[in-house]
Amino acid sequence: MPSMMVLAVTAVPPHVRGALSRWLVEAAPGLYVGCVSGRVREELWTTVSAVIGDGAAVCVHPADTEQGYELRTAGTRRREPIDLDGLTLIRFRAPEQPTSTPEPEFPW
Template sequence: MILEKVPTSLRGALSRWLLEPKTGVFLGNPSARVRDELWDKAIKKTKASGVILQIWTDQNPQGFSSRQYGERERMFIDFEGLSLVKIDKNISTTKKQNSDTTNI
């Protein structure tokens, strides 16, 4: 799981089941049931500005499946059964403009 802008308490809850090698990045190999429970917990604790990306191994041509919550610059999209990354330039432009104005 990759988390952005989430409460610290959520990171603590996830660290009981997964390793956090870098802030907001969680690794592990939980069962499908535990993975779904962690997803539900993350969704409930995340506010509107938060972002969650969950990726796990799966038996498909790419070897993984994913789900996401929140709005990110880079989003997985399904294209005829394949996951591709779509870069939304509107989101990146808005973020850049916001960071430019805060540095003034």
């Protein structure tokens, strides 16, 4: 039975965006929404997560959980979903600090 799916992607190859637009509507740049079967949802997610590279993706769809949905992510993101006693919460990772190079020593 089809169910609602929301998929947000950044920095994915154009061919993946084309494949997503065959099944879902692109409501905003990188934000796809639609009603698809579980099998199509899994195939779309497998395709997106396999080619994500330096990009990122988030998929939200209905599930038999206390919250009523499941959240999946792929790629490197600052927001990281964690499971806390059956509830999915978002943890923010600290921003990466640039590695500082030692200042050159001057002979004066």
